[in-house]
Amino acid sequence: xxxxxxxxxxxxxxxxxxxxxxxxxxxxxxxxxxxxxxxxxxxxxxxxxxxxxxxxxxxxxxxxxxxxxxxxxxxxxxxxxxxxxxxxxxxxxxxxxxxxxxxxxxxxxxxxxxxxxxxxxxxxxxxxxxxxxxxxxxxxxxxxxxxxxxxxxxxxxxxxxxxxxxxxxxxxxxxxxxxxxxxxxxxxxxxxxxxxxxxxxxxxxxxxxxxxxxxxxxxxxxxxxxxxxxxxxxxxxxxxxxxxxxxxxxxxxxxxxxxxxxxxxxxxxxxxxxxxxxxxxxxxxxxxxxxxxxxxxxxxxxxxxxxxxxxxxxxxxxxxxxxxxxxxxxxxxxxxxxxxxxxxxxxxxxxxxxxxxxxxxxxxxxxxx
Numbered sequence: 001x002x003x004x005x006x007x008x009x010x011x012x013x014x015x016x017x018x019x020x021x022x023x024x025x026x027x028x029x030x031x032x033x034x035x036x037x038x039x040x041x042x043x044x045x046x047x048x049x050x051x052x053x054x055x056x057x058x059x060x061x062x063x064x065x066x067x068x069x070x071x072x073x074x075x076x077x078x079x080x081x082x083x084x085x086x087x088x089x090x091x092x093x094x095x096x097x098x099x100x101x102x103x104x105x106x107x108x109x110x111x112x113x114x115x116x117x118x119x120x121x122x123x124x125x126x127x128x129x130x131x132x133x134x135x136x137x138x139x140x141x142x143x144x145x146x147x148x149x150x151x152x153x154x155x156x157x158x159x160x161x162x163x164x165x166x167x168x169x170x171x172x173x174x175x176x177x178x179x180x181x182x183x184x185x186x187x188x189x190x191x192x193x194x195x196x197x198x199x200x201x202x203x204x205x206x207x208x209x210x211x212x213x214x215x216x217x218x219x220x221x222x223x224x225x226x227x228x229x230x231x232x233x234x235x236x237x238x239x240x241x242x243x244x245x246x247x248x249x250x251x252x253x254x255x256x257x258x259x260x261x262x263x264x265x266x267x268x269x270x271x272x273x274x275x276x277x278x279x280x281x282x283x284x285x286x287x288x289x290x291x292x293x294x295x296x297x298x299x300x301x302x303x304x305x306x307x308x309x310x311x312x313x314x315x316x317x318x319x320x321x322x323x324x325x326x327x328x329x330x331x332x333x334x335x336x337x338x339x340x341x342x343x344x345x346x347x348x349x350x351x352x353x354x355x356x357x358x359x360x361x362x363x364x365x366x367x368x369x
Contacts, residue, residue, distance in 0.1 A: 133177075133257065133283060133335065135233045135323040169216035170247040171363055174203045174254045177236040177326075179223045181258045185267060185344035190260075194226040198345045202338050203256040205349045209356030215363055218247055233326065240326045240333075251363060252297070252332040255325060257283075258348065259340040267342035270311040277350035278339025281314040285335075286321050288328030297332055300366065305358045312354055 182197040184190045191197060203219045210217040222239045225232040236255070244250055259281060261267075269276040282298045284291055295317065302313045327333030336355070338348040 130322040131320050132318060133233075133320065133323065133325060134230060135285070135320070135325055136230050138287065138324060164246045166216070167247045168249055170218050170250060171215055172207075172210055172217040172252045172254065172359060173240070173243045173247060173250040174207055174217060174219040174256060175222065175236060175239050175243065176200050176203050176220075176224070176256050177232045178225050178229070178257055179221075180225050180229075182341070183258065183339070183343050183345045183348060184341050185347070188345075190341045194223070196221055196223060198348065199256050199258050199338070201345060202258075202348045202352050203254075206254070206256065206352040206356055209353045210359060213356055213360035215356075215360045218243065218250075237326045237329070240329050244329055250330065250332070252334070252359060253326075253330040255333075255335045257335060257337045258343070259337045261340040261342055265340075265342070267340060267347075269339075269343070269347055270309070272309045272312060272350060272354045275350050276347055277312070277354060278343045278347045279314050280312060280339075280351055280355060281318060281337040283318045283320060283325065283335040283337065285323040285325040285327050286319060287324040290331055291324075291327065293331040294327050294333055298334055301358055301362055304361055305354070308358065308361075309354050312351065312358075 176196075176199050179200055180191045180193050180195060180197045181199040182189050182191055188198070200221055204221075207217040207219040220239050220243060222236075224235040224239065240253060240255075244253065258278075268279045270279055271277075282302065284294050284298060288294075298317055302315075302317075305312045325333075325335045327335070338351050
């Protein structure tokens with residue numbers, strides 16, 4: 001009798017029926033688990049498994065806790081962890097269904113501003129704070145990816161036998177990875193898919209303003225984002241590499257963009273010589289062996305600008321831990337965002353004129369190591 005009572009109480013404590021709330025939690029977590037499995041299969045099929053695994057790693061998602069949900073003796077001691085698990089489960093579920101990464105509010109709006117052909121799920125794992133400009137998977141390393149002894153130039157050392165006419169005088173190279181980006185502040189489109197947009201005009205203005213300052217510059221209008229926005233850097237790296245080979249004396253290599261703000265966020269402008277111009281944001285990718293040299297250049301340019309045109313540059317550099325943005329090609333490689341889609345082309349061109357003055361002042365007095 002005592003033995004039967006023991007087994008009766010033991011089984012009662014360990015084998016109970018879930019209540020409605022526990023069933024709901026279990027079904028939710030089971031659904032999220034299924035989504036993860038399906039998404040992993042899709043990611044492997046589409047060649048994007050790296051991004052999915054990276055996203056799940058960022059979330060530190062505790063898969064083992066899903067299996068323990070509802071187990072006797074687990075709920076109460078692990079209450080705080082279970083609450084965290086449910087929040088993570090909801091976040092991962094939202095990501096897998098919509099592409100929204102709750103760790104980065106900007107992904108709420110990317111489906112509108114930059115819808116990728118791969119579908120909404122791409123947004124969540126291709127765009128995150130560690131890669132704010134959609135570089136995506138870094139392709140096979142180029143020869144110039146290899147780190148060299150400190151102090152050596154990392155630009156290609158074997159220029160073509162016959163240089164482009166006037167190549168020796170070119171000090172600044174300019175291109176646009178996301179050519180289609182435009183400014184809608186004056187009623188225009190935010191993007192011209194498959195065409196050169198307003199940021200290309202800004203790059204051309206920057207080149208002409210540099211030439212007025214006595215600095216040789218070259219600007220490529222090669223389109224990189226017409227076929228696949230997510231793979232634009234895989235194309236622009238070829239343009240940037242060729243530019244450095246054609247113009248081996250380039251000291252500063254600039255990729256010109258514009259930012260994308262959520263609807264309702266006001267545009268940002270600063271006053272330069274009585275004119276409203278866009279603010280300029282510097283973005284540096286750390287996935288290259290000499291990002292500190294790119295950072296040093298950026299800070300020196302920003303310091304010069306703050307003395308001459310206070311507020312022209314955003315005070316904080318935006319760093320990308322998982323990207324390089326072609327900056328591995330040059331110690332002077334920088335990505336500059338001239339305002340956002342909310343600004344006007346005139347405001348961006350005004351900023352380009354001011355930036356040209358800063359670059360000219362720097363190049364006339366300093367050397368990019």
